[in-house]
């Protein structure tokens with residue numbers, strides 16, 4: 001078990017299109033997932049994508065099964081391992097809300113996302129995942145899967161007047177939260 005270094009925006013490894021996972025239920029995959037959950041938990045992240053720790057694979061983890069201290073008012077998202085994901089928007093409705101990213105520390109921005117999505121993929125054992133979700137869960141999945149195509153949330157911002165330092169936007173928030 002190890003907490004991995006999280007790459008920060010500007011690192012070209014965050015801009016790659018990730019490779020599909022081809023081997024499920026391997027020792028290497030299970031060890032990688034332990035590190036990813038340890039790293040996500042240590043940083044109080046809502047999710048983590050493999051490219052954020054320099055691993056060029058279509059693999060994301062998210063959810064906690066409990067309230068996240070960085071997003072205390074957000075609904076609980078089930079702890080999920082998602083490999084080779086495919087997202088399909090359900091309708092064209094969007095919702096704009098604050099996002100942060102462990103690769104963009106200290107900042108928050110208002111990001112439009114599809115309100116409702118259907119997503120598929122596989123867990124670490126190769127069992128299929130097939131869910132229709134909305135709201136915060138849909139936002140987290142869209143944010144994490146964007147990391148697999150080299151997109152960071154600032155690239156999705158449309159109104160840059162709603163992008164800034166967490167410590168300025170939310171003065172009461174613990175600055176260590178980001």
Ligand code: NI
Nearest residue numbers: 100101102103
């Ligand atoms: Ni992120």
